[in-house]
Amino acid sequence: MATLKVPATVPSPSEDAEQLRKAFAGWGTNEALIISILGHRTAARRRAIRQAYHQTYNEDLLKSLDGEISGDFERAVLLWTLDPAERDAWLANEAVRKWRPGNRVLIEIACARSSRELFAVRQAYHARFKRSLEEDVAAHTTGDFRKLLVPLVSAYRYENAEVNLTLAKSEAKMLHEKISGKAYNHEDLIRILATRSKAQLVATFNYYNDEFGNSVNKDLKCDPKDEFLAALRAAIRCICFPERYFEKVIRSAINGLRTEENALTRVITTCAEVDLKEIAEVYQKRNSMPLEHAIKGDTTGDYEAMLLALLGQEA
Amino acid sequence: MATLKVPATVPSPSEDAEQLRKAFAGWGTNEALIISILGHRTAARRRAIRQAYHQTYNEDLLKSLDGEISGDFERAVLLWTLDPAERDAWLANEAVRKWRPGNRVLIEIACARSSRELFAVRQAYHARFKRSLEEDVAAHTTGDFRKLLVPLVSAYRYENAEVNLTLAKSEAKMLHEKISGKAYNHEDLIRILATRSKAQLVATFNYYNDEFGNSVNKDLKCDPKDEFLAALRAAIRCICFPERYFEKVIRSAINGLRTEENALTRVITTCAEVDLKEIAEVYQKRNSMPLEHAIKGDTTGDYEAMLLALLGQEA
Structure with a gap:
């Protein structure tokens, strides 16, 4: 289940777009306003806000955000604002370009998504990068990893429960x-x-x-x-066991000598509308501590506030 | 371009279904009536006729056809009546079950269709066979052929004209x-x-x-x-060069010691609504003989009449 919390009455996409524009206006940026809007809207609604923003201000909302905010907070907001398939395509492309054997992003996208979701990622990859996902994976990886990763990202697994x-x-x-x-x-x-x-x-x-x-x-x-x-x-x-897998990614990200913000951001933004509730439950069982406490202890400022919003918690 | 000829005014799907039912009634079967209907309807219309037939007679049109006609004529009518993606899924499954190195059907489906069409075949394969196409290909082929065929049938190639x-x-x-x-x-x-x-x-x-x-x-x-x-x-x-490829399949099917009806049927039924016109032009250039003449010389009876109908010719 999702952790995302959406208010009972949501302003129209153009009202949200207008508020975001205000958050960018003048000296400084109103980060709390950005979080209070984008951190509490579904994927469909965020898409509509992007469209409304583009229509009214003739500018891509992601570009505007990019100019206003920075660092881990920016990465969390940008990744979150993208459509799920677009976000995965973007993460997959980043993983391919900077590929090293320890990178698990391609495996997550290939194996933890549904067949239909993975195919949507492949379509989004075409649209954004003018190449196919499997083409880039095949060209940028080698040896055993290539043998494994190319069929994984190309799969369209049968999805019913029948078992032989x-x-x-x-x-x-x-x-x-x-x-x-x-x-x-x-x-x-x-x-x-x-x-x-x-x-x-x-x-x-x-x-x-x-x-x-x-x-x-x-x-x-x-x-x-x-x-x-x-x-x-x-x-x-x-x-x-995708929930257990993602719990471990979060745990390693938090428990390491340095917090691995990119891993934490990736799991929170990709799972907040899917199964972050179950992941948080596994986390609490495994670590005897609620996930939101761990995040509060390990992150600060707007970045912390954004992650907590996606977890359905107040900062 | 397609060779299929559809009359200027087409009866409603339920009228067509009723006429087909009449063609099956009593002693013997009215094959000419079957051809005059199914051989002159688009994929969308054939799907609607199957639905109308099922609604009225509570029987699958393909099952009824199967009981009424036989041999090469039956195979041509059944394959043609299927939706393109369903037909390819059926042909791919047949190729996989009887796989031998000389079989080109999987390669045709993987390489001569568009990316979107190939994906539709993979969806139809799930629906019909409760497994994935690549799963069956991987399980039934070996060695170098497996190395080639699994990525070919799993591909979702980028489709625009940009070239690096x-x-x-x-x-x-x-x-x-x-x-x-x-x-x-x-x-x-x-x-x-x-x-x-x-x-x-x-x-x-x-x-x-x-x-x-x-x-x-x-x-x-x-x-x-x-x-x-x-x-x-x-x-x-x-x-x-898909047209040249398919011309050669037809040429070999016709010129062999025995006509290879399955190959001929496959190319005519899969291409009649796509590019059979171009294939027939290549055939005429290459063999100094119109394709319809070659087919008339090499096939007989209802089978001949069905192929000619799909070629847009009178028997």
Whole structure:
């Protein structure tokens, strides 16, 4: 469930656009006003506000924001204001351009979204970057990562709950064989992970656990420094337990020596209208502390206020 | 352009459904009536007729047809009656289940359709077969063919005409290097073919031709018996010259020792509403004979009449 809180009566998009324009006017910027508007509007409404703003002031709202605010606060507001598919396309493009093996953004977008959402990202990628997502991923990654990432971002998985148990057993055995033989980049392992439906994969991993005594991810943890193994584990977690996956991203972002604001911003902005409520619940259970407390302790100012607004909390 | 001829005034879908029901009634079947209706209706109209037929008689029109007609005529009528995306999904599934290296159907569907059409096929495949197209392709093919076919059927190529000439040059050189070294299954060769936009690939192949003196396809013809090389050539022809590709499929189907009705039916039914006019023109130029004459000489009866109807000709 979403954490976003929208007021009972919402001003019209053109009223919101006008208020935003006021927030930019004169000396300084009224950040609180920006948060009170954009931090409490649905994706459809934010799109309408952008349109109204463009119509009235002949300027892109994102450009205006870019001139007024900065730093982590700016990144949070800009990412949040984008449509979900546009936002993912933008994040995917950034990940591709600066690609390094430890980057999990492409895996998140490929594996934690629904098939329809991932396809919408591919369409938004065409529109914005004049290339295909898989084309850029294939051109900017190499080796085993390319073998894994290209089919993951190109997938259009079947989405119903039907499961073929015979297939789950035979593919669990196949996975166990490859993993035991340390053939982590084997084409059958990647094929199964990149093409089967999520329901089918859950059944396969359950059978794996029952039959071989360990979870797939435990068996894939033999070398904690191996980034490719970490990528496989991330894909499996995004497919089977997205809330737990995102909780861990938030936890690592907050608990590190330096807070990783980009990771925190990414999870909050991409999940606030989807399943941030469940992620926050997992967080509280795992860390014995509400997520909003952790965020208050680790961030400051307008950035903090924006994240808390998306979490449905007062600053 | 399409060859399909639709009368100036078309009866309502329910009138057409009623006439079809009459064609099935009593002793024998009125094949000419079936052709005169279905052979002269657009995809949207055929869909409406199926709906009207189902509403009135509580039976799927395709099932009724299946009980009334048979052989090549039946296959042509059934394939034609399906929606384009449904038809491609059905053909792809048949190709996957009976897969052998010489089968070109998956390559045609992946490379000769637009990005949006290919995605519609993947959606229709979900709806009909409860699995994804790429999942079935990956599970039923092996080796180099799998490496080629899975990314081809998963592609969502960028579709505008923009071309990056620097990239075309560097990738033409890369292709030449791989082909000269006989590394036909090299991942970079497959990556380029499966992910770049068609406009970009045409530019790359043109540069290849200019720089290295032969067309890519000529250089890929070194071993005419190698089915993988033939598959690469088919993909390139479907991307760059679909009309020439389909003309050759028709020519081989007609000129073989035995007419290959399935190939003939496939091309006529899939292209009649798209570009069969251009294909027929290429055929006439290449064979000094109108396509309809060749079809008259090689087929008979209701099957012949159905193909000619789709070609916009009288039997």
